[in-house]
Amino acid sequence: MPLKLMPRRDRQLNKLIKSAEIVAFKKKTTIYTQGDQSSNICMPRSGHVRLTMPNQVSGSGKTVAILGPNELFGTEAVNLGNERLYTAIAGSDCEIYILKSDKMLKALRASPATLKALLASDGEDLAIVRAIVGHSSASSRARVAHVLLELGCRLGHDNGRRIHLRHWFTHQEIADLAGVHRSTVTTAINDWIYKGILRQSLKSLVINKPGALRKAGLRNIGNVFRRRIVSSRIKTLTR
Numbered sequence: 001m002p003l004k005l006m007p008r009r010d011r012q013l014n015k016l017i018k019s020a021e022i023v024a025f026k027k028k029t030t031i032y033t034q035g036d037q038s039s040n041i042c043m044p045r046s047g048h049v050r051l052t053m054p055n056q057v058s059g060s061g062k063t064v065a066i067l068g069p070n071e072l073f074g075t076e077a078v079n080l081g082n083e084r085l086y087t088a089i090a091g092s093d094c095e096i097y098i099l100k101s102d103k104m105l106k107a108l109r110a111s112p113a114t115l116k117a118l119l120a121s122d123g124e125d126l127a128i129v130r131a132i133v134g135h136s137s138a139s140s141r142a143r144v145a146h147v148l149l150e151l152g153c154r155l156g157h158d159n160g161r162r163i164h165l166r167h168w169f170t171h172q173e174i175a176d177l178a179g180v181h182r183s184t185v186t187t188a189i190n191d192w193i194y195k196g197i198l199r200q201s202l203k204s205l206v207i208n209k210p211g212a213l214r215k216a217g218l219r220n221i222g223n224v225f226r227r228r229i230v231s232s233r234i235k236t237l238t239r
Contacts (some may be wrong), residue, residue: 016034025096039081
């Protein structure tokens with residue numbers, strides 16, 4: 001789960017983002033390619049971005065992460081000249097803040113709490129990956145439920161009873177993240193809609209019963225996942 005910067009909590013980063021270049025990308029446009037030299041860190045202002053890696057079977061790009069507004073990606077550029085680890089593609093029409101590496105590093109050095117959070121986020125992501133790997137025998141539906149909850153908690157609005165996702169993701173994106181077939185995602189989502197757990201419209205998804213979806217998700221990953229959600233909500237800045 002990426003580091004999320006919250007409004008106006010860090011003077012240095014807030015100043016940097018206010019002066020940053022904003023670039024608009026149409027859906028499916030490549031922002032950068034795996035192996036490129038990195039010179040900037042990026043953050044969506046609107047829309048969402050997919051990070052992909054080549055799929056050895058199909059040869060197409062497999063989605064390994066989805067980033068929404070105020071979430072940093074391309075952080076390998078903190079060390080100028082590092083190669084891009086993934087290919088970044090606009091998952092929807094979006095606007096991206098382009099943060100120059102040298103200026104970002106200077107701002108992070110003046111913001112030790114944010115720098116610490118950025119470094120810690122990688123370790124926390126590894127903990128979640130290890131937990132998921134430990135559930136290699138988990139059902140496909142459990143994996144899909146986990147992905148939907150993770151996206152909802154990060155990118156949606158929780159009113160205490162329901163979680164509203166303002167825009168929707170393709171079943172293939174969810175399938176890639178869950179490590180299942182697209183048909184499995186479609187079947188699971190249709191079943192949860194029928195049971196009233198989910199409600200879907202053309203461009204949004206509502207998790208009507210988060211508890212039911214959580215119950216259907218992966219076991220023993222909950223504590224790691226909840227800590228990461230809480231941690232992501234106390235970070236710093238933007239706009």
